[in-house]
Amino acid sequence: MPNSAHPISDPTEDSHTHHHSHTQTKAVINRLSRAIGHLESVRRMVEGGQDCADVLIQLAAVKSAINNIGKVILKDHIDHCLVDAVKNGDKESIDRLNKAIEQFIK
Helix, strand or coil, X not given: CCCCCXXXXXXXXXXXXXXXXXXXXXXXXXXXXXXXXXXXXXXHHHHCCCCHHHXXXXXXXXXXXXXXXXXXXXXXXXXXXXXXXXXXXXXXXXXXXXXXXXXXXX
């Protein structure tokens, strides 16, 4: 169940109308796949009763990987979508990015 402080939006309800053309999509997908695999291995560590310190170290690695994925997505979005939004005076897209950044850096 989503936390009400961090609602998960339904992409089908997105009023966002411009097309996203990112150059890092494949890299992001590859990084996500690695992070998912790493997180699954952490789950197996917990299931197997591994030492808590080792689990925490691996969780820190997963968290770092997720943060780095977010940075790649943010840079790609700034380089492509935000540039277009500024050129077109699309204040809504700029506001949406600001809100997303606020959530990401919490």
